[in-house]
Amino acid sequence: MPEVNIRKFLTMIEEIYHEGGKAAQKPLMRGAIVAVIENPFAGSYHEEITGFMKDLEPLGLDMATRLIAALGGDPAAVEGYGKGIIVGQNGELEHGALWHAPGGYAMREVLGGAKAIVPSSKKVGGPGTRLDVPITHINASYVRSHFDSMEVGVPDGPRGNEMAVVLVMTTGARIHNRAGGLRASDIKGEDGLR
Template sequence: MTVDIRKIGVTLDEIHHDGGPPRTPPLRVVTAYAVVRNPFAGRYVEDIQYWMADLKPLGLDLADRMIAALGDPEQVEAYGKGAIVGSDGELEHGALWHEPGGWSMRERLGDTKAIVFSAKTIGPIGTRLMIPLGHINAAYVRSHFSAAEIGAYDAPRADEILFGLAMATGGRVNARAGGLGVDAIKGQDGLR
């Protein structure tokens, strides 16, 4: 089975401040999404896992586009993934993005340790999704708990899925809610 891509979008945000002192350099958050035809829309299919292998090149392509927008994979400190399934699909169809989306970013970024946080939903055209972000090497780094928004004005149609990825060059601007600091990461188990 191939992946029928209707459109791809990439967005780069630079956040200079959040009401407090300016951040230098600014926080950069990049998102990329692809809107694809859902081959399982409108019917129940028991065996769907095989489609994950077909989605892997798409995950790599989106990861490459985000890294190109940032300019340097070494700058990436946080990541996340998500999917918006059109109304003729199932939430489980969006779950097929876990491996191709997450592992693609991990492959491109090198030896990351932490899980890639994820969100998925079902919705009509214009649905937006907040992708949760977390530190790439230690899931308990509270300053990097954040989110990046994905969506498209014309997607997903009922028989489509919008698959998205997000990367950021740091944690929240002016983070000061405590918890494990970046300077205390051990990076051994993906948690601390």
């Protein structure tokens, strides 16, 4: 398989103090990193594509490390995560599925073995396409306070022969969360769900 050809990175950090209620003493931070890369399968159908997942693994680790640094540098501060991909118009949705394992395992590794499955979204679109990336708690998918999403996009990408691969991390629950359910302090950590 060809090496991953990166055109550019884009990193976004949000600091959220309130959603209409009292301002939090410590803001929730939501961060996303996007790598715009060449899609080696764009333009024609390829039966065998799975080898590219292995090629994406170093990129996933690099992106996860960069995102933690942008959020302050402490992996222990990260409580939520998600991933996504926008495939350029000369590609197909299945090319986006190749990001599931490299993106998810990279975050779990740099976060010290997080247990929950990394939620994901993907779509095909052109430059400026926006993607809502779902977020859950890193160790228990049922922690309702951490159900969130972050909208991401690249103004000039992905071009037709590119993909925009995305990782998202947060430092806590939604500001003013009050929808009940399993609390982060009650996680058992046995199965990635509770």
